[in-house]
Amino acid sequence: QKEVEQNSGPLSVPEGAIASLNCTYSDRGSQSFFWYRQYSGKSPELIMFIYSNGDKEDGRFTAQLNKASQYVSLLIRDSQPSDSATYLCAVTNTNAGKSTFGDGTTLTVKP
């Protein structure tokens, strides 16, 4: 079992819809959770982070964390074609001092 698993893609949604990206992790000692967006051929960029159970909203993005279920998700409201990218989930156990990444989910938003 991988330490961080993301729902297999690709995921395709129409413009204006809600895109839902999911991630589960195995290390119960994980404390910090991150979502990175990576356009093809480019480097990842941080778009959301969450440390506590519940929801965290930033513009069109909402991160959700449930530590009991070891589950973190990213919702993108009013999806735009510019949101088409690969989204990487990263989980950190601060004691280990490093992040573990999932394989990513590729999202395509169709006009």
Add this chain to the structure above:
Amino acid sequence: DGGITQSPKYLFRKEGQNVTLSCEQNLNHDAMYWYRQDPGQGLRLIYYSQIVNDFQKGDIAEGYSVSREKKESFPLTVTSAQKNPTAFYLCASSPRVTNEKLFFGSGTQLSVL
């Protein structure tokens, strides 16, 4: 402008050759990391450093070496012992050891001739 600079953007390695990828940051970040990304896959950690003159192996360190002689610099050498080096290499940094918000360089695509 503050940021992380990786060079070169593209690199070709001949069989039996060692090559070095450069990573420099002017963000005054303590921690630096090297990741490898293969097509369609996530990032795998090669080496990381939390302080000058100290570094730790990541999940796939075999065939690679690093140094951290200056806070700003964290070069990665891909040695001839790495038999499958073709990949996209990403350098990253974070402000503090316990702060894992990663800031990435633009990457180096390494290919074998």
